[in-house]
Amino acid sequence: xxxxxxxxxxxxxxxxxxxxxxxxxxxxxxxxxxxxxxxxxxxxxxxxxxxxxxxxxxxxxxxxxxxxxxxxxxxxxxxxxxxxxxxxxxxxxxxxxxxxxxxxxxxxxxxxxxxxxxxxxxxxxxxxxxxxxxxxxxxxxxxxxxxxxxxxxxxxxxxxxxxxxxxxxxxxxxxxxxxxxxxxxxxxxxxxxxxxxxxxxxxxxxxxxxxxxxxxxxxxxxxxxxxxxxxxxxxxxxxxxxxxxxxxxxxxxxxxxxxxxxxxxxxxxxxxxxxxxxxxxxxxxxxxxxxxxxxxxxxxxxxxxxxxxxxxxxxxxxxxxxxxxxxxxxxxxxxxxxxxxxxxxxxxxxxxxxxxxxxxxxxxxxxxxxxxxxxxxxxxxxxxxxxxxxxxxxxxxxxxxxxxxxxxxxxxxxxxxxxxxxxxxxxxxxxxxxxxxxxxxxxxxxxxxxxxxxxx
Numbered sequence: 001x002x003x004x005x006x007x008x009x010x011x012x013x014x015x016x017x018x019x020x021x022x023x024x025x026x027x028x029x030x031x032x033x034x035x036x037x038x039x040x041x042x043x044x045x046x047x048x049x050x051x052x053x054x055x056x057x058x059x060x061x062x063x064x065x066x067x068x069x070x071x072x073x074x075x076x077x078x079x080x081x082x083x084x085x086x087x088x089x090x091x092x093x094x095x096x097x098x099x100x101x102x103x104x105x106x107x108x109x110x111x112x113x114x115x116x117x118x119x120x121x122x123x124x125x126x127x128x129x130x131x132x133x134x135x136x137x138x139x140x141x142x143x144x145x146x147x148x149x150x151x152x153x154x155x156x157x158x159x160x161x162x163x164x165x166x167x168x169x170x171x172x173x174x175x176x177x178x179x180x181x182x183x184x185x186x187x188x189x190x191x192x193x194x195x196x197x198x199x200x201x202x203x204x205x206x207x208x209x210x211x212x213x214x215x216x217x218x219x220x221x222x223x224x225x226x227x228x229x230x231x232x233x234x235x236x237x238x239x240x241x242x243x244x245x246x247x248x249x250x251x252x253x254x255x256x257x258x259x260x261x262x263x264x265x266x267x268x269x270x271x272x273x274x275x276x277x278x279x280x281x282x283x284x285x286x287x288x289x290x291x292x293x294x295x296x297x298x299x300x301x302x303x304x305x306x307x308x309x310x311x312x313x314x315x316x317x318x319x320x321x322x323x324x325x326x327x328x329x330x331x332x333x334x335x336x337x338x339x340x341x342x343x344x345x346x347x348x349x350x351x352x353x354x355x356x357x358x359x360x361x362x363x364x365x366x367x368x369x370x371x372x373x374x375x376x377x378x379x380x381x382x383x384x385x386x387x388x389x390x391x392x393x394x395x396x397x398x399x400x401x402x403x404x405x406x407x408x409x410x411x412x413x414x415x416x417x418x419x420x421x422x423x424x425x426x427x428x429x430x431x432x433x434x435x436x437x438x439x440x441x442x443x444x445x446x447x448x449x450x451x452x453x454x455x456x
Contacts, residue, residue: 029093
């Protein structure tokens with residue numbers, strides 16, 4: 001779905017018009033047509049306490065929007081969704097609804113299939129975008145200016161809310177496109193980059209300004225924005241892929257999973273023809289990024305895809321429903337194993353040496369050599385992303401910014417840091433959660449900023 005041509009948007013179309021490898025993927029949750037949506041909506045029993053609302057970090061009034069779909073008021077349903085979550089489209093596509101709103105559906109207790117809340121949400125918002133509906137306008141100008149660093153979901157939600165409150169909002173982004181992981185890092189079988197950009201265009205139309213190619217510490221300093229703006233929002237997210245150093249990990253076919261996903265989503269497929277020729281791949285990790293990566297590799301038709309995880313299945317942080325889907329798709333999982341070396345066989349082939357791991361009584365891991373090897377053509381590390389807590393030069397000049405175990409400390413009610421002019425939210429403060437959590441953080445911070453700017 002793309003209601004706005006990419007080349008008509010308010011930022012450069014760096015995607016171009018060449019095919020991209022992400023377009024090879026079909027949506028793993030198909031959209032609903034009008035009859036299907038109304039039929040599904042009319043299954044909802046509109047619970048009094050609505051546990052689905054409580055399970056949604058943005059507290060969308062789910063029974064209300066479902067009821068509106070059921071009565072044929074689809075635009076009203078979209079307005080209900082977007083009032084609470086301006087990124088309601090991407091959340092409908094990428095959120096783990098199985099463990100959030102749908103996971104809380106009372107139908108689970110009645111031995112019935114839960115309401116397809118995510119697919120109904122997608123139906124409503126896509127209908128609004130296709131019809132060109134506009135629900136929001138900028139607020140009465142306050143003369144206050146806010147800078148937002150990073151164009152990911154937290155900053156986007158914050159900027160949208162700030163404009164509704166009448167404040168100017170300028171987003172500084174180092175990449176060529178807005179969206180952060182929404183545009184660059186969400187698995188393409190869940191959401192395409194173009195979908196993210198169409199959604200963000202709705203935010204841009206409120207007058208949010210974007211400055212691309214602007215990187216904190218390189219093209220500007222935080223102190224400059226603190227001096228020039230009435231408030232600053234830090235929505236930096238997380239940094240690049242990271243993994244423990246392993247001999248041979250400088251091989252060109254050993255890569256980070258997030259970087260690889262970004263290439264699938266944004267580079268012309270002609271530059272990735274080598275990916276189509278792969279016969280075997282290894283993913284290292286046990287979280288949701290690892291599960292996304294291995295499912296993508298299978299979706300690209302790679303016959304042999306393995307996952308190596310240093311602990312057991314029960315300790316995986318990835319969602320169980322994603323793990324089960326990966327198993328059904330033919331992914332092999334090897335638990336309590338770690339790669340300990342990579343040896344180049346050819347330019348395109350790597351021999352991976354594995355060791356066994358054992359969990360000691362205190363929970364630590366010991367590594368036991370086994371002498372087992374496997375040869376693969378690609379290795380993706382999905383073992384985490386770096387954070388900015390060690391980049392002291394970015395924040396040292398500003399008093400009041402403190403980190404706790406890699407996360408920037410904020411007031412959870414307002415998003416305000418220890419510096420009264422600086423607010424934050426999203427992965428920088430929570431260590432890496434879902435898009436919907438970032439949206440909630442950004443919106444909350446906007447109101448925290450508003451309170452300070454208007455009432456002191």
